[in-house]
Structures are given as C-alpha cells and as structure tokens.
Amino acid sequence: MFIQTEATPNPATLKFLPGRTVMPDGTLELRDSEQAERSPLAQRLFGVNGVSGVFLGSDFITVTKSDGEWPHLKPAILGAIMEHFMSGAPVLANGSEADVIEEGEFFAPEDAKTVETIKDLLETRIRPAVAGDGGDITFRGFKDGTVYLAMKGSCSGCPSSTATLKHGIQNLLRHFLPDVREVEAV
16 A cells, blocks of 8 residues: 655645545544544544644545654554555444534525535635645635635644635635625634
C-alpha cells in the first residue's frame, strides 16, 4: 500500500492520501481521543504522540499536530494508516455516521432560495477546492446578509483561512448573490 502525503496551507496539518475511499458519504472531524471512539482509524491516529486532530474526507485523511515535527510524526502516522487499512477494520465504528448534514442550520424561511443557491455554490465551486487543501467548509446559517460557515480539517485554525473566507468565498458569493454582504466563520 502506497500512501501519498501533501502539505496544506495550515502548517499544523498534513494531508494523507491512502489511494482508496476513506468516507463514501460526508466527512468526519474528530478533535480529541474521546471523539475518536467513532472511528477505529482515528483511534489509531490519536495513539500517535503529538496528534491533536483527525479529519476524514472522501479519499483523504488530514492529521493535525499539537507538537513535534512532521519528519518525526509522519512515519508513525503512515504506519497507523497502513495498519488500519491492512487490518480490514471499518473506518467508522458500528452505529457511527459521517457528518453529512450539520445540525442547527439557521435562516429565515423567506431566505430559502438564497440559501439554496449558497449551498449549491459551496457544493460545486468551493468545497472541491477546499478538499484539495485537506479541509471542508459547510453551511451553518444566513442572517441579515451574513453567511455563516463552519471550517473543518486543515481549514480549522489555518492562518490563511480568513483570507480564504473574505477574499475568496465572500467575493464569489457576492458575485452571484447581491443579498450576501459578508461571510463569517463559526
């Protein structure tokens, strides 16, 4: 099994590509070893000293480090990923599900058409680009011209995430939707 790695814009995260499907539907972000109980793969990764976050995407795994250097952590992480896939264990524990739909979305009923367009633009233009950097962005709400988005994986805590939100996503949404004034992370 050959696992590729890619740097991300966030120096605290590294993207691992195992060459197979990781999550067939949705994504899953795990921020500590307690949450990792949802995934045998994440449990192995949190067993590596210095790992502080795991994000499971469609065909990639993004690992966030709390301390240590990548040249020291990378071999142990590669070993944990390889062991997991070679064991045949599932990515998700029985009864666990991916984060397909975020709970608690908020928007006024009269904004439903605008929200539908925002979600379509996120799905077709923004999320594929962000997944390329090892992260994900999901819709959380729309109120008074402000779009609220949740940033996950390498996007969460990334130094360039503010620029991505303000200059990239905000400009794109404003171009297609005059009702959008600004974009905020939640």
